[in-house]
Amino acid sequence: MRAFFILFGKELRSFFLSPLAYVVMALFTFLNGWLFISMVKAMQLQVSSRSLIYNLFSSGWFWMGYFILFPLITMRLFAEERKMGTIEGLLTAPVRTAEVVLAKYAATVVVYVVIVAPVFLFFPLFQAVTGEEAAFHTGAVWGSAMGLFLVGLFNVAIGTLASALTTNQLIAAMLTFVFVMLHYFLGFLQNFGMVPGSAWTAGMAYFSTTEHIQSLSEGLIDSRPVIYYLSFSIVLLAFTHLIVESRKWRV
């Protein structure tokens, strides 16, 4: 556990001492700020039965920017260490591989939270500026924040695994992006050409990130997505551990 905190600190530090975190954070916040304003304008023109939060997180624009985040913050985790050879010094120190994997993962999750958190400042800021009555519940804000956190846990785990698979950061980034998108589209499959009401459709609905977020952004906390994202994150990290340890397999 001791080594975990030391490694966690080192990872965080190397994130926030490099310009990458700040550039990503600035661009992401700018993009979503713009999107937020557009949403507000759109809702002025056209009456919507949904809340601002629901509309923001249902917009394809939001997800586009959102999914580019993960390759950027996860690609260097293992790929860079393996490329530079520093992994050799790291894994010959008296630390457990699990501590290394978890420290890198946890630090990246923190970075993810720091990057995404400003989006949730938009809502109180909007109210403070306009002085309008809340057009949404606090529960909806918390619910969608929780949803994004869970999806983040899952996607960062995908990126961590991809980064452990290769020594090339670009390949790691592309793998992450493809898998993150594939998982997202899995939830849309029910919309294409399948008989409504079939077992398939119902099954696929469980994978639908959009649906999870939508129900959470209405303030409805369902335990199923919580368990879904947490358990898959654990499985992905277990795979990462396996990959990093694979050099020690007796073959």
Added chain:
Amino acid sequence: MIEARNLTKRYAGRTAVDAVSFEVGKGEIVGFLGPNGAGKSTTLRMLTCFLSASEGTATVAGYDIYEDSIEVRRRVGYMPENVPLYPDMRVDEYLRFRARIKGLGWRATRFAVGEAMDICSLAEVEKKMISTLSKGYKQRVGLADALVNKPELLILDEPTNGLDPNQIRQSRELIKRLGERHTILISTHILSEVEMTCGRVIIIDRGHIRASDSPQNLIRRLRKPGSVILELKGSVEPAKAKIEGIDGVKEVSVIHERGAWVSFAITTDPLVDVREDLFALVQREKWSIRELASRAASLEDAFVDILQQSPATTPGASEESPALNLEESITAEDLDESALVARDEEGTKSNPVDPAV
């Protein structure tokens, strides 16, 4: 300190290390010697628990490298080949980080990092980014990292690789000093380094151990006759005939003629010193001489000799030269400095001597 038994590493279709067994005692400085690709790094990586052995095992400080990997790693300071470091960290910061993950507490870390920087003379670059350091400094940071938690065993993979001659000499002295406190296993292909620092040498080639002994014993074991160089002013043939007349001289050949000066390579029976007789001859004949020296065999000769005895020939070795011929060629070539360099570059390619010269 290290006890390796049948350590084997197989990669897909290739055996990098083949049933290697050796021991390193406490307090020893052992040189791990071999040509490139001999399996040195792979063996060290297994000992430091970075790779696992396909077969066999080893204990380090009494702990099994597979079963008690963490305990082994606590006791080993390892400097990997090419010294990988985090370029975006400062020297002191990097060493503090390394000391911490090696299990030192806050206070111990401050003290240990200071000490390691002292030993490796890093004070002047303490606050510099590692990416801006020269190769020599990076090497020293790597060494400071390896010894920061005062491990019982230091494993250094080619620590002087890529340094200039002056830096090599400095690091040699440093390693010698470290040998007073640590057991050291050091891999290298620079022979003079081993000859000067190591009490024992393990020679490995294509995954097999070829020899394990002190440098002195390896040289002594060398099946190589003694040789003397004599450079005199005079004509070749009569002088040659007279030298051949001395008891114990096996063969006389000409290394080079420069103007009136002729340089002879005199091969003698093993362990026979003909220098006194030669001097008497020179006095009798009233020759002018400007060199009379015996050439001691070096670890390099022993190394080349041992590798050539290996069962399978290296690709560079010429097929048509039988062992006897090779041996002659070593003797004659070694006498000539330039040929020595040339041989280094060409591997074990032989150049048989024409006895008629």
